[in-house]
Amino acid sequence: LLRESLKLGRYRATEPNWWTDMLASNDEWMLGGESAAALMTNYLKPAVVTVYCTNGIPTQMISRGRLRPDPTGNVEFLKAPFELNRTPGVVDNVVYPVLVYADLVASGDSRNLETAQLIRxxxxQHGN
Structure with missing residues (x-):
């Protein structure tokens, strides 16, 4: 329910790995979902790149990725539901691990569920 209200836009990239070496100059955007999980675990090849944004869709990502608007595209931009900050011990430009976990679980995809367990x-941290 919340995810639907966060949608900023969906695009299609022609190159699948255009995003892997991009770094934000500040915390205006961070990766979530499959793309974040790929960087965190080296286990998943993302079908969809999820980008959480604080100030709208970053134009440098549109140009760098040569992204084209597409309602069924493989790149989704979402409004960050909270302030974006780096997490110590986690790859730069990746949202909080619990949000990556939630994105993966919400997808319902079996590959993503397996990767979600690795992230968890x-x-x-969870109590014993």
Whole structure:
């Protein structure tokens, strides 16, 4: 329900790995979902790149990725539901591990569920 209200736009990239070496100059955007999980675990090849943004869709990403608007595209831009900050011990430009976990679980995809478990085990503190 919340995710639907966060949508800023969806685009299609022609190159699948255009995003892997992009770094934000500040915390105006961070990766979530499959793309964040790929960087965190080296286990998943993302089908969709999720970008959480604080000030709208970053124009440098549109130009660098040569992205074209497409309602069924493989790049989704979402409004960040909270202030974006780096998490110590986690790859730069990746949202909080619990949000990455939630994105993966919400997808319902079996590959993503398996990766979500890896994220949970490695990055999310839970009581015993």
């Amino acid at each position: 085990d490695q990055y999310i």
